[in-house]
Amino acid sequence: MxxxxxxxxxNWKRYRSVYNELSQLSxxxxxxxxxxxxxxxPLARSMSR
Known part of the structure; x- marks a missing residue:
């Protein structure tokens, strides 16, 4: 458990990291x-699995 x-x-930490990095780009x-x-x-979710 x-x-x-x-x-x-x-997985959540990886998702947030990818999401934050991409969100900062123009x-x-x-x-x-x-x-x-x-x-x-969707890209951040797929990369965090």
């Missing part, structure tokens, strides 16, 4: 790497 909670917490920077602002949440 504890390992499940720890894993979920680590729309131009996001466009340069092929990401729309609306793609940030």
């Amino acid at each position: 504890f390992s499940n909670v720890a894993r979920k917490y680590q 729309s131009r920077q996001l466009s340069d790497i092929g990401i729309n602002r609306s793609d940030i949440d």
